[in-house]
Amino acid sequence: MPDRLPPLPPERLSPEQRRIADAILAGPRGSLDGPFRAWLYSPALADRLQQLGEYVRFDNVLPRRLSEFAILITARHWTAQFEWYAHHPLALAAGLDPAVAAAVAEDREPAGLSPDERAVYDFATQLHRAGRVDDAAYEAARAAFGEQGVVDLIGLCGYYTVVAMTLNVAEVELPPGQAPPLKPRRGA
Secondary structure, three states, X not given: OOOOOOOOOHHHOXXXXXXXXXXXXXXXOOOOOOOHHHHOOXXXXXXXXXXHHHHHHHHOOOOHHHHHHHHHHHHHHHOOHHHHXXXXXXXXXXXXXXXXXXXXXXXXXOOOOOHHHHHHHHHHHHHHHHOOOOHHHHHHHHHHHHHHHHHHHXXXXXXXXXXXXXXXXXXXXXXXXXXXXXXXXXXX
């Protein structure tokens, strides 16, 4: 099935869309893959989201391994196939244990988490499932990452929720020959 919001041909881009597309292409992502091509249908939103995404992905205070872990938790929550496909190799390259990623993919609690991974897992999982976190999860994240880290973790989960929703609604397909990496969530 083709994407619901397919890539806009370059000749159809408005000057504002072209400016934002050029900014994304010139930035650290270097690509309009994933949600960006859908977001270009709303250039002002695309611009704001890509700036937020650049901060939460590349400049937040969490170590890259933990940022990517939070992104995988978010992708799993939303069963966002393209998000998982794009970030799973990045998480492993950043040092996330493949067994931890596999457990999250299977919608299981990973065994043997380090204290900082446990803080991210509990915080992000509670935030996605309940829309809030309990005092223990909050305090563990605050102790591990400080108040800025807590806010950055909220930002990661929120931004990648918007990414996941965009990918799922736009039905952004995986590259040819790639099987969906995530099974539907239990009870879904």
